[in-house]
Amino acid sequence: MIDTATASAFFTSGISQVIGALLFILLAPLVGGIITGLDRKITARMQGRVGPPVLQPFYDIKKLFEKEKMVVTTAENFWVFAYLVFIVISGMLLFANSDLLLVIFALTLAHVFLILGAYSTGSPYAHVGAERELIALMSVEPMIIVAAVGLYMVTGSFETYGIIVSSTAPILLIPCLFIGMVYILTVKLGKSPFDIATSHHAHQELVKGLTTEFSGSTLGMIEIAHLYELVFLLGFLFLFFGLAAPLIGIVVIAAVYLLEIFIDNAASRAKWQFVFKGCWAITLVLGFLNLFALYFVR
Amino acid sequence: MSGLTKSPWIIHYDASSCNGCDIEVLACLTPLYDVERFGILNTGNPKHADIFVVTGSVNEQNRQVIKNIYDQMPKPNVVIGVGICACSGGVFKECYNVAGGVGQVIPVDVYVPGCSVRPEQIIDGVVKALGILEEKRAAFAAESKKGTDTGANADAKKDGGN
Numbered sequence: 443m444i445d446t447a448t449a450s451a452f453f454t455s456g457i458s459q460v461i462g463a464l465l466f467i468l469l470a471p472l473v474g475g476i477i478t479g480l481d482r483k484i485t486a487r488m489q490g491r492v493g494p495p496v497l498q499p500f501y502d503i504k505k506l507f508e509k510e511k512m513v514v515t516t517a518e519n520f521w522v523f524a525y526l527v528f529i530v531i532s533g534m535l536l537f538a539n540s541d542l543l544l545v546i547f548a549l550t551l552a553h554v555f556l557i558l559g560a561y562s563t564g565s566p567y568a569h570v571g572a573e574r575e576l577i578a579l580m581s582v583e584p585m586i587i588v589a590a591v592g593l594y595m596v597t598g599s600f601e602t603y604g605i606i607v608s609s610t611a612p613i614l615l616i617p618c619l620f621i622g623m624v625y626i627l628t629v630k631l632g633k634s635p636f637d638i639a640t641s642h643h644a645h646q647e648l649v650k651g652l653t654t655e656f657s658g659s660t661l662g663m664i665e666i667a668h669l670y671e672l673v674f675l676l677g678f679l680f681l682f683f684g685l686a687a688p689l690i691g692i693v694v695i696a697a698v699y700l701l702e703i704f705i706d707n708a709a710s711r712a713k714w715q716f717v718f719k720g721c722w723a724i725t726l727v728l729g730f731l732n733l734f735a736l737y738f739v740r
Numbered sequence: 741m742s743g744l745t746k747s748p749w750i751i752h753y754d755a756s757s758c759n760g761c762d763i764e765v766l767a768c769l770t771p772l773y774d775v776e777r778f779g780i781l782n783t784g785n786p787k788h789a790d791i792f793v794v795t796g797s798v799n800e801q802n803r804q805v806i807k808n809i810y811d812q813m814p815k816p817n818v819v820i821g822v823g824i825c826a827c828s829g830g831v832f833k834e835c836y837n838v839a840g841g842v843g844q845v846i847p848v849d850v851y852v853p854g855c856s857v858r859p860e861q862i863i864d865g866v867v868k869a870l871g872i873l874e875e876k877r878a879a880f881a882a883e884s885k886k887g888t889d890t891g892a893n894a895d896a897k898k899d900g901g902n
Contacts, residue, residue, distance in 0.1 A: 482776075490771040494779050501779055505741030506788070508877060510814040510884075512787065650785040657787040657814050721821070 458603070462537040466673070474669030475499045477676075481703055488707045499669070506662035514655050521559030522660050528552035529667040533674040539603040542590040542681075546583075549674070553579050556652070556664070563655035571651025575639035577714050581721035582626040586678075588729035589623050592616040593681055595736050606684035611691070613682040615739070618732035619708055620682045624698050625724045629717060633702055635709035636717050638653060643711065701712045744790060744816065744877045745870045751789035753809055755842065756832070757796025760856030761823035765793060765841050767859045775863060786812040791869055793862075794842045797825040797832045810846045816876035818849040820870045822862055825850045897902040 470505055481497035486493025495501075513519060532548035537539075553575065560572035594600050596615045597608040605612065614619050629636040634643070640651035648654070651663060683691025712720075754762050768775045769782055783789050786809045798806060810819065821842045824830040831839040842848050849872045852865035 485773070492777045494776050496790060498747065500780050501743045503749040506743075508742060508744050508881070509790075509816070510880070512812075512814040528782040559761040628861065642783075642883065650788060652786055655787060655789075705880070 451503040459538040468538040509658035618728040633706035635712040755796035761795035
């Protein structure tokens with residue numbers, strides 16, 4: 443479909459990295475906002491409701507920046523800003539041909555900043571949310587690293603452009619790792635049953651968990667970071683298809699996201715023990731079996 | 741049109757309601773009335789909320805709680821008293837432990853009377869509150885602009901002094 447030689451020539455040139463990074467910074471909030479808007483619309487339709495306008499996430503963010511700056515401790519602004527910056531950096535690195543391990547490191551660091559922000563507020567609800575976010579982080583990390591290793595074993599490259607210009611789509615050799623990534627995507631997107639750290643449906647137990655003490659523009663920054671992170675995660679899934687099957691990749695990722703919305707609506711919130719055990723079991727079984735098989739195939 | 745009127749988030753507090761009005765408030769979120777059409781979300785957190793919906797009359801136990809929730813909400817915000825008890829105390833007005841309506845504790849912007857109120861009335865009240873919210877937002881924006889101006893002047897003076 444796309445001429446691989448031209449593609450690799452383009453992707454090895456330095457200008458493509460600048461374009462990739464700039465496109466991510468400018469377009470990711472727009473694309474992420476529209477996907478989130480469609481998500482809320484589809485969720486409403488699944489529940490037999492009309493639902494908010496598709497542009498609702500943008501209204502929400504605009505609203506948050508119009509509100510009073512009510513700050514518990516000034517440290518929270520610093521941590522949340524660092525979270526936003528590092529989410530953007532990790533996305534930029536992904537879209538600008540960086541080392542996948544560095545990308546994963548930057549993403550983890552971003553979440554650590556958010557957790558520190560929640561801890562800095564001193565609220566018991568924010569503390570519970572922060573602890574649960576740490577557990578969620580610990581649950582998903584092995585699978586992401588195993589996925590990166592799998593992509594390396596198939597394509598011989600840790601660099602993102604090196605992965606996407608591979609002549610065969612990596613998913614053909616590491617389908618189990620893709621399924622594992624889809625499983626942990628639920629945790630990363632904060633959807634039920636894995637919305638343990640912060641949830642729209644946990645008023646009684648958590649108030650708002652991780653984001654309880656953040657309001658106004660601080661919360662707005664978190665919302666923007668979520669839009670960036672959504673595009674980042676979907677971009678990460680695209681690595682499994684690359685330029686060998688770009689259209690199939692987009693269709694499969696759209697189907698995966700629909701599945702996530704369905705699971706979100708169908709499931710109730712799980713205990714953190716289940717989240718942790720489930721993610722690590724999936725990583726051990728699917729991840730290592732696939733890597734083991736790959737070792738003998740190659 | 742500001743973002744605020746398109747995305748009003750609600751915190752709902754049951755003062756000492758008989759639960760009649762609470763059920764009707766929750767009914768607004770159900771598929772039949774679906775207030776999320778207007779971007780309205782029910783947050784359980786005063787720090788995220790723009791509209792404070794109170795049901796039931798205020799008694800001496802929860803007077804402080806209402807004030808506390810109100811103080812934790814970032815400006816601009818509005819308060820809606822839902823149900824006749826929240827408006828005036830209703831049939832409990834003369835009780836020894838009842839202070840009266842929500843207006844006794846915090847300033848209320850919209851009263852929605854009824855026993856119990858119908859979801860249509862609550863939505864109508866919220867829509868009325870949105871108009872007030874927009875006015876408050878404009879006033880707040882003007883005031884904070886003025887505030888930063890004076891702040892900058894103060895800094896300039898301090899620098900001049902040094």
